[in-house]
């Protein structure tokens with residue numbers, strides 16, 4: 001009789017902690033060499049290969065923060081009457097010179113004439129005939145934006161290794177920079193293994209399941225600046241797995257697989273890597289996702305994720321993601337953690353850190369979290385319903401409704 005792992009003592013002295021496994025992985029990951037020059041419109045989420053220095057003052061000239069009237073600040077007392085001598089609109093500066101007792105009509109973003117230093121909002125004046133009267137005192141210098149107030153020419157604005165955000169794209173555009181040098185996209189070859197896996201769009205025969213992992217992996221990978229190549233489903237034969245690994249190992253920077261990393265009869269990935277690659281097979285003291293393989297095959301790094309769909313996602317988020325980011329040339333950030341009030345009792349066996357799937361919500365001024373229900377590593381719906389991991393420490397036996405627990409929002413790990 002075989003005993004299912006959940007009935008056994010979960011404590012395995014040879015298992016690595018999540019932190020140890022991650023450290024071993026990151027030690028072996030280095031940013032890929034090479035860079036591309038890309039159009040700014042294609043640069044979102046790419047990693048900067050060089051530090052960018054501002055070449056312009058932004059804004060380049062003094063301009064108005066408001067629609068109103070520009071004048072010399074010593075004329076800003078309530079009741080002062082000023083004649084409107086011209087108009088300065090965005091893109092259409094007024095190039096005259098103000099005389100005493102004069103102002104210009106000015107619109108937001110328009111250049112403030114040199115002879116003015118103050119703008120009064122249009123809501124604070126009374127307009128009559130060809131002039132205005134100030135309704136209240138207006139402090140000298142009000143509502144004027146100065147050159148370089150946003151960015152000064154010569155300042156380093158974005159560092160090498162930065163993963164470009166929408167704000168960064170706008171910042172670069174404000175500098176007139178239309179092309180950026182970014183790190184080459186690492187090439188990731190991925191495949192799934194298993195004779196039970198059937199393609200989509202085909203009825204399942206007895207004993208078959210659809211290959212969900214390959215779709216999950218592609219979806220996960222598409223969020224990173226990597227080039228990915230799908231090698232399909234690889235059969236559970238030594239020859240098929242060898243062929244896939246050899247072919248992948250010739251061109252990939254990283255090979256990512258699912259399944260076949262246990263010690264069952266059909267687990268060829270394990271055996272081949274031991275014989276022909278360079279690899280460590282680890283048990284990681286986490287649930288879901290205990291077995292993990294990491295090493296090299298050919299010229300590529302190799303990361304073999306477990307087969308169960310939830311374990312795939314969990315190990316991807318905790319190990320593959322930081323590895324990918326490092327390969328891409330940017331430093332992975334530690335996942336965000338927050339504390340949330342648990343809404344129900346949760347149980348676990350000591351010996352592994354649990355990453356249970358939870359629904360995190362903000363309710364009545366505090367974060368609360370509840371379970372998605374069934375937590376089996378085959379229950380992919382638990383991932384689909386969840387928006388966060390509930391992290392229960394290795395030694396704990398669970399938590400009680402009302403306890404504060406550690407929670408990792410999915411946004412920070414996927």
Ligand code: AMP
Pocket residue numbers: 192193194196197209210211212213214258259260261262264306307308309
């Ligand atoms: P393995 O590690 O290959 O023994 O797989 C562990 C479990 O995950 C088995 O129940 C497999 O049927 C399942 N599994 C493996 N690969 C996939 C896949 N690509 N899609 C869905 N389930 C899978």
Ligand code: MG
Pocket residue numbers: 193194195259260266307
């Ligand atoms: Mg298998």
